Amino acid sequence: MRLTSFTDFGLRMLMRMASAPDRAFSSAELAAEFDLSRHHLAKIMQRLSQAGLIDTKRGGGGGAILARPPSEIRLGDVIRHLESGQALVVCFGADAGECSLDGRCRLKARLKAAERAFLDDLDRSTLADIALDQRPPIADVATLHNRP
Template sequence: MRLTLHTDCALRTLIYLGTHTDRLVSIREVVETYDVSENHLVKIIHRLGIGGFIETLRGRNGGLRLARPASEIRIGDVVRFTEENMALVPCTQEARISDDGPVCILGRNCRLRGVLAEALSDFMSVLDRYSLQDLIK
């Protein structure tokens, strides 16, 4: 399993906000801290706002902050929300499902999909055990 740069940056942004709860944080500050593209970060901030992970305040005195306490933000939830496709192999992607079932080069008796689904479930189960607070202690 490999997380996208989008998810990695989202998690790091949340960690940064979680370590600066005493004030609003600017997008510029996060960009400079992690040396990421401002355009990319703006998209991530927008997405995190839609997901209810952060609040954005506009204007001269605006900035970013966590929308709820770090202890209430589960890492698994952030990963599920920011990853567009969690399929470990192409044959498990929704777009690859035909009227006859999943497209698989190994055929209908393939057991690999089940093993990979179990592995992904275990991976997410570990992430679900941790909150943002666990990462910023």
């Protein structure tokens, strides 16, 4: 299964926010951190907000904050919300059209089962399990240790 970049960035944002769950993050800060346009980031934040995963506040001192503790946010649910409307294969979509294999295809049931298994497995983990730690990235640690 391949996730969209929309979902990829949404997960990254949530991982970052889970590293400091009591802190509000501005859209400018997150956009700069992920080298993403503020417009695209705003769309992702809107979807996360609609899903009840984050709360947003406009203006000075505003920003986005997790709506629930990271330990209560299941990864499968995050993927379901962010990938909403993205069919795994064309025949799963609302606009599937006519399939010449319809009624004879045995792949569709297997793909649906695999998709369910994928999401069920992700439901075993929470955002707390994948929250970013506050240590510098590995490359930065290696640089610190190699200084003369």
